[in-house]
Amino acid sequence: MARPKKKVEGERAAAILDAADALLAEVGYEGISARAVAERAGVNKALVFYYYGSVENLFERVLERYYTAHGELLARALEGFRRAPDDVPLAERLHGLIDVYLDFIEHNRLYARLVQQQVSGGGMHLHLVERHLRAFYDWTSSLLAEMAPATGRASARQLYLTFSAAVINYFTYAPLLGDDVWEGDALSAAALAERRAHVHWLVDTLLAALAAEKPDAR
Amino acid sequence: MARPKKKVEGERAAAILDAADALLAEVGYEGISARAVAERAGVNKALVFYYYGSVENLFERVLERYYTAHGELLARALEGFRRAPDDVPLAERLHGLIDVYLDFIEHNRLYARLVQQQVSGGGMHLHLVERHLRAFYDWTSSLLAEMAPATGRASARQLYLTFSAAVINYFTYAPLLGDDVWEGDALSAAALAERRAHVHWLVDTLLAALAAEKPDAR
DNA sequence: GATCGGTTTGACCACTCGGTTAAAGCCTGC
DNA sequence: GCAGGCTTTAACCGAGTGGTCAAACCGATC
Numbered sequence: 001m002a003r004p005k006k007k008v009e010g011e012r013a014a015a016i017l018d019a020a021d022a023l024l025a026e027v028g029y030e031g032i033s034a035r036a037v038a039e040r041a042g043v044n045k046a047l048v049f050y051y052y053g054s055v056e057n058l059f060e061r062v063l064e065r066y067y068t069a070h071g072e073l074l075a076r077a078l079e080g081f082r083r084a085p086d087d088v089p090l091a092e093r094l095h096g097l098i099d100v101y102l103d104f105i106e107h108n109r110l111y112a113r114l115v116q117q118q119v120s121g122g123g124m125h126l127h128l129v130e131r132h133l134r135a136f137y138d139w140t141s142s143l144l145a146e147m148a149p150a151t152g153r154a155s156a157r158q159l160y161l162t163f164s165a166a167v168i169n170y171f172t173y174a175p176l177l178g179d180d181v182w183e184g185d186a187l188s189a190a191a192l193a194e195r196r197a198h199v200h201w202l203v204d205t206l207l208a209a210l211a212a213e214k215p216d217a218r
Numbered sequence: 219m220a221r222p223k224k225k226v227e228g229e230r231a232a233a234i235l236d237a238a239d240a241l242l243a244e245v246g247y248e249g250i251s252a253r254a255v256a257e258r259a260g261v262n263k264a265l266v267f268y269y270y271g272s273v274e275n276l277f278e279r280v281l282e283r284y285y286t287a288h289g290e291l292l293a294r295a296l297e298g299f300r301r302a303p304d305d306v307p308l309a310e311r312l313h314g315l316i317d318v319y320l321d322f323i324e325h326n327r328l329y330a331r332l333v334q335q336q337v338s339g340g341g342m343h344l345h346l347v348e349r350h351l352r353a354f355y356d357w358t359s360s361l362l363a364e365m366a367p368a369t370g371r372a373s374a375r376q377l378y379l380t381f382s383a384a385v386i387n388y389f390t391y392a393p394l395l396g397d398d399v400w401e402g403d404a405l406s407a408a409a410l411a412e413r414r415a416h417v418h419w420l421v422d423t424l425l426a427a428l429a430a431e432k433p434d435a436r
Numbered sequence: 437g438a439t440c441g442g443t444t445t446g447a448c449c450a451c452t453c454g455g456t457t458a459a460a461g462c463c464t465g466c
Numbered sequence: 467g468c469a470g471g472c473t474t475t476a477a478c479c480g481a482g483t484g485g486t487c488a489a490a491c492c493g494a495t496c
Contacts, residue, residue, distance in 0.1 A: 012443085028339055034484060044445055049485060113338045120334035120390045121246050130394050137395055153415035157399055162420060165387035166380045172338045173379060176348050177355055181375055197371035202380060205427045206420070230473085252454060262475055267455060274454095
């Protein structure tokens with residue numbers, strides 16, 4: 001159990017992971033070559049393969065780090081509801097989940113691009129994406145199922161897609177509309193606050209509509 | 219003006235463009251190499267450069283073909299409203315635009331992936347994407363401006379993003395949720411019909427909410 | 437001091453990439 | 467037939483890729 005074996009355990013490995021993350025953010029999926037990552041991390045190229053086996057695997061580790069972080073935040077939020085005095089209303093729970101989602105993306109700006117890239121790029125790491133997307137879906141739709149039917153125009157599955165699209169698509173599309181549309185940066189604090197308010201308004205409006213048409217159930 | 223110069227004018231050029239399109243659909247942006255395109259088109263690799271100058275330019279032509287097709291459909295729809303008896307209600311016009319959008323994506327399944335790829339991939343053709351996205355935004359938001367304020371939680375710009383996200387994101391995310399969620403393929407006729415109904419319901423619901431809170435304007 | 441195992445290194449490999457080029461093919465007008 | 471101009475071809479290029487490997491390094495144990 002010799003702990004202070006060398007410098008710090010896995011220092012180089014972590015540097016490589018961080019370099020890959022940073023490069024991904026700057027140059028995108030294309031620009032993440034073993035050489036570029038190694039140079040960025042100040043490390044020999046062979047170390048990338050020594051620690052991660054392949055560039056693909058390295059990339060997958062970066063992805064997974066984001067996914068597990070996101071998943072843990074959501075799980076913690078759900079756990080909070082469960083421990084609460086047992087009657088947190090559905091709307092409040094949904095708002096909570098959405099705030100967690102928005103907070104996470106705002107603090108990890110790369111995340112939205114990374115996920116969208118994988119989903120739309122026909123990337124080879126789709127199994128990872130599928131697994132996490134499915135988990136998020138299960139959590140959210142189990143909430144929505146309390147009010148929404150399983151199928152039809154206002155079903156839980158449709159609502160889930162619309163809500164998550166409303167959150168994540170903003171970060172990839174809004175910046176492209178141009179600064180004049182947002183009177184400045186689409187990712188400025190003011191613009192982000194407006195989007196957050198919009199999504200919450202969206203949830204409230206749709207839930208109200210659901211409640212109104214619930215009696216006739218369709 | 220010698221027309222029947224050789225076989226068919228631009229036959230090879232068209233074959234290359236189509237091959238690039240097909241490869242893009244199957245393998246994604248990564249898999250579109252000059253060699254692969256040429257082989258797919260049954261053509262010498264040098265011809266790719268003879269006709270298109272560079273692989274980048276070839277890719278841009280594919281993108282542009284989709285964008286102009288989409289743009290023309292939208293423009294035609296808008297033109298139709300303008301010629302109509304002068305009082306097509308806003309909701310109906312919005313539903314019309316959305317149907318055009320959905321029809322186009324359903325008949326050009328690659329389109330959604332292609333656009334999302336460019337937007338999120340930090341691709342080098344962002345200027346193309348920006349130009350068209352901006353045009354679509356201007357058209358849609360000019361309609362929405364009749365009912366929605368320019369800023370705030372229910373502003374035209376926010377609604378535009380939410381509507382377009384609801385349309386386009388379905389095609390990239392829904393298939394990942396798994397066949398059991400959709401009782402079959404998420405892109406089957408039945409599933410697509412449910413999504414279409416959902417989006418129209420979404421529009422109606424939000425417009426109704428807008429109308430209800432219009433008096434106090436915020 | 438010798439040894440041993442995990443770590444680090446630079447040199448090297450086969451391969452693919454986008455792109456070029458000079459020559460050949462081929463069709464048309466004379 | 468021949469001249470001239472698009473079109474098509476095979477061969478080639480330099481650069482960059484992911485990945486390997488044997489040797490060197492280096493800290494800990496005996």
